Amino acid sequence: MTIYLQDVLPVENPRDYKVHFARHNGADHPLDVWSRCRDEWRGWQEFWPGKNDFNRPHILALAQYYPEPDTWMFGGIFDVIERHPNRYEVEQVDLGRALEGRLKLHYVHRDRVTRARLENHFPGFVVKEVLPEPYSGRPFPGYSRIDLPFPELESLVRNGRLDWRAALENVKGVYLISDRSTGSLYVGSACGDQGIWSRWSTYAMTGHGHNVGLRELVGDDVGLEYCRAHFRIALLEEHPARTPDQIILERESFYKQILMSRGPAGLNRN
Incomplete structure (x- = not known):
């Protein structure tokens, strides 16, 4: 009916x-x-x-x-x-x-x-x-299917969506931020005692995550506005929390190399 x-x-x-x-x-x-x-x-x-x-x-x-x-x-x-x-x-x-x-x-x-x-x-x-509860973002799709427009990342973080947080807060990994207006790429990692959820929460609040290349691009005045219009964030690899940091950093360096994110058109500065 x-x-x-x-x-x-x-x-x-x-x-x-x-x-x-x-x-x-x-x-x-x-x-x-x-x-x-x-x-x-x-x-x-x-x-x-x-x-x-x-x-x-x-x-x-x-x-x-x-x-x-x-x-x-x-x-x-x-x-x-x-x-x-x-x-x-x-x-x-x-x-x-x-x-x-x-x-x-x-x-x-x-x-x-x-x-x-x-x-x-x-x-x-x-x-x-x-819906049983007010909308707070899409359900967690699995690690291999994460490719978020920046505004959706903001919503997930601000609402503390539990399925996303549970999946990401206790894993390390390598991620990619892409600027769809320029094609520029930034490769980053979450290691140490900082899970992916914590690292991405910093991006949701600041836009640049205190990274030099991203900060040069978006600044502090119009950061979130620019990010909402142009940024996407994708997970390239996830690893258990017990994975040695050196492995995460080596994988981060590998992706920087193959994606040429350290080059003139990239956003990595190291």
Whole structure:
């Protein structure tokens, strides 16, 4: 039996709402934004695109659930409190709050319009799944399948996602950071008493992890913004915590050599 959004969310008059189909904006996926910072997600509803698209009292916010096609995550309902010359002022309401970040909807919407009249779409939203907990990142895929855009790494670290943390905090390894705008590569390692989770948490907080080459590239002023737009991080090798550090460092050096990350176009400085 098909369950529709209108069966579980009692919206009295859809004509009082705009639906926000939030998609990737060139730097961030809205799903990652919602996961890492609710204030930042509210800012997506307050953004003024140059015309008064949110010209109704309420907004039903959806974030594109990019791991699955034609899927949207319910991101809450907001009241438009005030319309300023360059932004909206919104406030989230209690309606549907228990489903925020948990309710996944199936709906085919490939139109370029991202702020649409709710009544034209509301009857077609099909409940696909209700997650047991609010979304905090994709499930751990296995060591050999880790290739994360930087915003997703941020979300996983900020939410302390347990399956990722359990898998990565007690292993050593070698990883690759790639700058998709330039093609530059950085090879790093986690050894000593510092597991991969701890090392990657430093990147999530700083953007550069205090590495000289990365710091030269992103600086301290716009670091996270640049990283969110361009960086990916992948795991090249993982090793048990008891593995001697010398083996990890030798493997790191091997990858630096074959990937030429010490060269003019690379980001390693040693």
